[in-house]
Amino acid sequence: MKLLERLRRNPINFYVFILLIIVVIIIAGLLFAPSIFYDQWIWKYYWGPIVADASGSVAIHNGIEAREGYTVVSEITYGIILIIALYAIYKLLDKLNITVDWRFALALMPYILFGPISRVLEDSNYFNEPLEYWFISPLIYLQIAFYAIFFLLLGYFVEKKFKNRIFSVNKIIFFGGLIFFIPSLYLISIWILGDRWGNTTGVRFDVFLIVLGLIFLIVGLVFLISYILRKNEKIAIYKNPLNLAMLSGHLMDGITSYISIKDPFSMGLFYAEKHPASNVLLNIWGPLFPIVKFLLIIAVVYVFDVMFKEELKNHITLVNLLKIGILILGFSPGLRDLLRVTMGV
Numbered sequence: 001m002k003l004l005e006r007l008r009r010n011p012i013n014f015y016v017f018i019l020l021i022i023v024v025i026i027i028a029g030l031l032f033a034p035s036i037f038y039d040q041w042i043w044k045y046y047w048g049p050i051v052a053d054a055s056g057s058v059a060i061h062n063g064i065e066a067r068e069g070y071t072v073v074s075e076i077t078y079g080i081i082l083i084i085a086l087y088a089i090y091k092l093l094d095k096l097n098i099t100v101d102w103r104f105a106l107a108l109m110p111y112i113l114f115g116p117i118s119r120v121l122e123d124s125n126y127f128n129e130p131l132e133y134w135f136i137s138p139l140i141y142l143q144i145a146f147y148a149i150f151f152l153l154l155g156y157f158v159e160k161k162f163k164n165r166i167f168s169v170n171k172i173i174f175f176g177g178l179i180f181f182i183p184s185l186y187l188i189s190i191w192i193l194g195d196r197w198g199n200t201t202g203v204r205f206d207v208f209l210i211v212l213g214l215i216f217l218i219v220g221l222v223f224l225i226s227y228i229l230r231k232n233e234k235i236a237i238y239k240n241p242l243n244l245a246m247l248s249g250h251l252m253d254g255i256t257s258y259i260s261i262k263d264p265f266s267m268g269l270f271y272a273e274k275h276p277a278s279n280v281l282l283n284i285w286g287p288l289f290p291i292v293k294f295l296l297i298i299a300v301v302y303v304f305d306v307m308f309k310e311e312l313k314n315h316i317t318l319v320n321l322l323k324i325g326i327l328i329l330g331f332s333p334g335l336r337d338l339l340r341v342t343m344g345v
Contacts, residue, residue, distance in 0.1 A: 030042075035062070039061060039062045040064065043061050043062075043064055044065075045073045045074045046074060046077070047066075048061060048064070048065075048066020048067075049066050049070070049071075050136050052066050052067050052068040053068035054133055078138055081138075086325050089321065090318050090321050093317055093321065094317055096156050098152070098156065100317045100320040100324070101242075101316075102240075102242050104170060104173075104324075105242055105320075105324050105327070106170075106174070107169075107170035107174040108173065108174075110178050110180070111147060111148045112328055112331060113181050114144060114180045114184055115141065115144050115328075115332050115336075116331075116332045116334075116336035117181070117184040118135050118180075118184045119135055119137070119140055119332075119336045120339040120345065121135065121184060121187055121188070123336075124200075125197065125198040126187065126197060126198070148173065151176030151177065152169065152173055154172055154176070155168070155169035155172030155176075188343070198345065199345070200343060200344035203342060203343060203344055204267070204269075207259060207260070207267065207341045208338060208341070210259065210265070211252065211255050211338055214251070215255060218294070219247055219248050219251065222238050223244060225238075226239040227239050234302075237302075237305040238298075238301060242323050242327070243323070245327050245331075246297050246300070246301070246323055246326050246327045246330065247298075248331070249326075249334060250293040250294070250326075250329075250330030251330075252331060252334030252335060253293060253330045253333050254291075254293035254294070254334075255290045256337040256341065257290075257334075258282065258286050258289055259341075260337060260341045261282055261286075262282060262286035269341065271337070271340070293330070297326070297330075300326060304323070
């Protein structure tokens, strides 16, 4: 009873206690029932798909098959982990009193770009085993999160020590990200220019330009309408840079998936969808996936910036962090898919 009372008084201890219980159960299961906890669960839904993705074929362990891509179980699990991670990051940013706005989002852009670019390098067989596992989701996201948090903390302590705008948190985060982004961008560039280390079906600038053109057209129309009707606060919110970035990211994901999988222009494309939910939408009607993506972001912006604006005005850090998270969820898979098609891998 005393333990329960202490846990109620300190929520953090309660969460740590629950986490420890889960860890102990998993460790016990791996020791005493490995065929259930590892073979039928961890291998089948989490580690096996990573191995299969790296090998490009079905991975088998003790008779249990694992295929590349996500399952309903893995997507739910990663979704829960993402929510917990966002909350933990929010508490960290709040404690450090770091402003989360469009400038902060721009500071994170090298990391956001590094993720899908390095993932495509793995698709092109640039990395060898076991290093290639580190560039397959979800491990790639853990890697990027570590880099970003490291430079965030470094920037915080440097800015606090020097108290000079030259050494601001955002600048240190941004330039720290360039350390990883620039080499990966260089490798992508030399591949496109002809120096290739793997097989390719051919560079497809036509797909690249079509996707970017459609995104520019749609986002441009949204901005134009919201600018013309800017006196209406409910419409003017859609010209906010972070809101437009969210829309662009998810349109890139939706449009690239539609064009590369359904091949509506008969361009000889042959890609497949790994996410169960989006695959359902694409199979119902190809354009439905990008349309749903578009409407979803429009609705999310309306909920955050109109419907619950007053209730959330004291939680801007949390709102903007959620928006950045939503941006990443669309932009990362979208850019990866677009680069894969462009590079022909």
